Amino acid sequence: MKSRIFIAILTFAVFAACTTTSEKDSDVRTVTVSILPQKTFVTAIAGDKFRVNVLIPEEGNHETYEPTSKQMMETGKSEAYFALGHLDFEQNWLRKLAQGYPEMKIFNTAEGLDLITGEEIVHGDHVHQGGIDPHIWLSPSAVKIQAANILNGLIRLDAGNSAYYTENYNSFIRMADSVDSEIRQILEKSGAGGFMIYHPSLGYFARDYSLQQIAIEQEGKEPSPTYMKALIDTARIRGINTIFVSSQFSTRSAHTLANQLNADVVEFNPVDPDWAGSMITIARRIAEASNK
Ligand SMILES: [Zn+2]
Structure with missing residues (x-):
């Protein structure tokens, strides 16, 4: 079903490209990313050389989002896709995009990253055996590796401006380092040990700063009464008093x-999209709650 829709989209895309592409549109070099924080990263390094198209809107759920046909066409006009690497959504759609738009380069920004696999995702009374934690954008150390992959990708697309991209990359890394040391200062003083979170998106953050992340969500769903009881016990034993929730869940x-x-x-x-600000706010909230 999905592939049939995709063929229809492709046919339309070819048709649209022949009839409606204006000079102006084709002047702008475009790359696509999956989520808004990646736009922040790519824009910081690409400067004004590329326009960044974001596939999942701010209100969209990064776990379950399905792009519209209009978005697929937009994405097909991109020279490259900077993938997060391990989002389910990307696994489903990137293969189709690669088939439909073979000239579009796909860069995996998670390359070289020490990924968190299922057994490190602690769910209160048990440990979740699962896939790879895809939330690599919520950690300064992981984002620095993504930035290096973005830099390499941009240089492959546009080697002539490599000095410009490298300079932007260096200031991005300095910014990420200062975010990291500010978070360390905030958390060290607080003595915080962990937090609960509905959807476990802060696994890399927790690893960076030696915090324990406990997920409330169970297999992507509301927890059972038994699990709720286990969570209450765990939180009491560990003195956890921060519960993070995101607007999308x-x-x-x-x-x-x-x-x-x-x-x-x-x-x-x-x-x-204010990545640095949101990272520091998360640290402050964890610190505040543990000082109550
Ligand atoms: Zn998620």
């Missing part, structure tokens, strides 16, 4: 837990 169980534990529910946007 259901939070009913998070609020129930917060009431029972007298914990703070902290809303955050995992795909905030």
Whole structure:
């Protein structure tokens, strides 16, 4: 079904390219990314040399999003796709994009990263055996590796401007380093040991700063009553009093837990385009709750 729709899209894309592409459109070199924070990273390094097309809108769920046919066509006009590498959504769509638009380069920005696999995702009373944690954009150390992959990709697309991209990359790395040391300062003083989170998107953050992340969501769904009880026990034993929730996910169980534990529910946007600001805010919230 999906592939038939895709063929229809392709046919239309070819038709549209022959009839409606204006001079102006084809002047702008475009690359595509999956989520908004990646636009922040690519724009920082590419400067004004490339326009960055984002596939998943801010309100879209990065786990389940399906691009519209219009977005697929937009993406097909890109010279390259900078993939996060391990989002389910990318696994489903990138293969089709690669077939439909063979001239579009695909760069995996997770290349060389020490990925977190299932057994490190702690779910209260048990450990989740699962795939790779895809949330590599929510950690300064992981983002620095992505930035290096973005730099290499841009140089492959446009070697003539490699000095310009390298200079931008160097200032991006300095910025990421200062975000990292600010987070360390905030957390060291607080003595925070961990946090709960509805959807476990802060695994890399937790690893970087020696925090324990405990997911409320169970297999991507609201937790069972038994699991809720285990979560309450775990939170009490570990003195956890921060519960993170994101606007894109259901939070009913998070609020129930917060009431029972007298914990703070902290809303955050995992795909905030203000990447540096959101990283520091997450650290502050964890620190504040542990000083209550
Ligand atoms: Zn996620």
